[in-house]
Every structure is written in structure tokens, then in C-alpha cells.
Amino acid sequence: MIGKKYNKWTITGIAANKHSKKRVHTKCECGEESTSYLHDITSGKSKQCNLCANPNRGKKTHGLTKKHPLFGVFYGMKARCSNPNHSSYHNYGARGITCEWESIEDFLSDMKDSYSIGLEIDRIDVNGNYSKENCRWVTRKENASNKRTYKNKLFRGTRRMPSGRYKSQIKHGATMIYLGTYDTEKEAAYQYDMYNILNGLGRPRNVVASNHTPIVESIA
Numbered sequence: 001m002i003g004k005k006y007n008k009w010t011i012t013g014i015a016a017n018k019h020s021k022k023r024v025h026t027k028c029e030c031g032e033e034s035t036s037y038l039h040d041i042t043s044g045k046s047k048q049c050n051l052c053a054n055p056n057r058g059k060k061t062h063g064l065t066k067k068h069p070l071f072g073v074f075y076g077m078k079a080r081c082s083n084p085n086h087s088s089y090h091n092y093g094a095r096g097i098t099c100e101w102e103s104i105e106d107f108l109s110d111m112k113d114s115y116s117i118g119l120e121i122d123r124i125d126v127n128g129n130y131s132k133e134n135c136r137w138v139t140r141k142e143n144a145s146n147k148r149t150y151k152n153k154l155f156r157g158t159r160r161m162p163s164g165r166y167k168s169q170i171k172h173g174a175t176m177i178y179l180g181t182y183d184t185e186k187e188a189a190y191q192y193d194m195y196n197i198l199n200g201l202g203r204p205r206n207v208v209a210s211n212h213t214p215i216v217e218s219i220a
Contacts, residue, residue, distance in 0.1 A: 002014070006041045006042055006044070006047075007044060007047035008028050008047060008049070009028060009036070009047070009048070010026065010028075011025070011038075012033070015035045021038075021039065022038040023035055023037055023038065024036060024037075024038050028049040028052060029048070029052070030049065032049040062105065062112055064108065064112070069117065070107070070111070070112060070115060073121055074101065074107045075104075077099045077101075077121070077130050080092040080097075081097055081098050081099045082099070097128070100129050100131040100132075111135065115137055116137070120137070120138060121135055121136075121137060122135065122137070122143050124162075125162055126159075127159045133162070134162065155186070155188070155189035156192060157169055157170050157189065157191075157192030158185050158188040160185070161181065166182050166183070166184060166187070166188035167182075167188060168181070168187075168188035168191040168192050170201075177195070179191040179192065179195060
């Protein structure tokens with residue numbers, strides 16, 4: 001009996017009986033050792049160890065297990081951007097923000113080496129997507145400070161693009177209107193103000209002095 005092979009198991013010894021059933025020590029082809037009921041081995045009920053039956057069990061991604069904080073960061077980003085039922089979806093996916101990393105492997109490849117425990121992911125352009133070019137790791141304090149700066153920005157209706165130019169846009173009813181991209185933030189803010197004036201949307205929020213002629217026309 002000892003030394004006999006059944007499927008991937010080889011019997012290596014006799015174990016103490018349990019509940020009147022004979023038990024044996026076994027070794028799988030992969031090297032994993034176990035103790036099994038003899039009948040399970042000889043009948044083929046057990047053909048291999050759990051690791052061979054489930055090759056992905058306990059598998060690490062880039063040396064990390066699923067309990068590592070980076071897994072939570074990645075799946076949190078994906079949920080905020082793609083799950084309408086997520087509590088923060090209105091601030092991300094509903095605004096057109098996406099997570100450009102398709103898989104956890106891609107995300108870890110780009111961001112793992114610069115990460116330290118306790119850091120939070122931050123988008124450099126708060127209106128941009130989650131991507132290698134637009135993301136960095138910051139402390140919780142820095143992240144909170146960045147958000148306050150964004151909320152208290154000097155001009156309404158403008159945002160800085162990765163190119164360094166400024167986009168002007170305004171929400172008219174339920175529609176976000178694109179007003180163009182400009183070299184300076186003041187130019188973009190001026191277009192925002194002029195759209196307010198031409199469409200009777202109330203007092204201009206920025207009141208920017210400029211020699212530029214507004215390119216937008218009333219839609220009323």
C-alpha cells in the first residue's frame with residue numbers, strides 16, 4: 001500500500017484511524033502533504049490536494065495578498081466611477097470621471113512602488129480621470145487641503161487642463177455647456193461671466209475685466 005499512487009496522491013504512511021475509518025498519510029505530485037481517508041484516495045473521491053484543485057488559491061498579485069490596502073483603493077476607485085449605487089458616484093462616474101486602470105495588476109504595476117501605508121490616492125486635476133499621469137499618493141492632511149483649495153478656487157466655471165490651459169464651462173439647467181479652452185484662467189472666467197450676462201442667469205460670479213470678446217451667444 002505504501003508507495004502506491006492514486007491519481008496525484010501517493011500513499012506515504014499509515015495514520016491513526018478515526019471513526020473506524022482507515023486513514024493514510026499522502027503526498028501530492030506538487031509536494032503538498034496531507035492525511036486522508038484511504039477510501040477517499042482509492043475510490044478517486046480525492047484526486048489531488050486543494051492547491052492543485054484551486055491553483056489561484058492564496059495567489060499573490062505583485063507580491064501582495066487581497067488584504068493589502070491597495071486592493072481596497074483600486075476597487076474603491078472602480079466603484080465610485082462605475083457603480084451608480086455607490087454613495088460617491090455623483091461626484092465621480094456621474095461627472096464623467098473614469099478609472100483608466102482596467103485591472104488590479106495594471107494599477108499595482110504603476111502605483112505600488114510609490115505607495116506607503118497610510119497614504120491616500122489623489123487626482124492632480126480634480127476633474128480628470130484616475131490614471132498614472134493624473135494620480136499621486138498624499139497624506140490624509142494633504143488630501144483634505146487639496147479639496148479645500150478646489151472648493152475655494154478664485155474663479156467659478158474654470159478648471160486647469162493637464163496641458164496647462166484652462167477650460168471654461170457652465171451648467172445651464174441640466175446641461176453642462178462647454179465654452180472653450182483658453183491660455184489663462186481669467187480668459188476662461190470671463191467667458192463664464194459673459195454667458196451669465198447673455199443668458200440672464202444672474203449676476204456674474206467672477207467679474208473679470210478683459211478685452212476679449214465673448215464667443216458665446218444667448219440660447220434663450
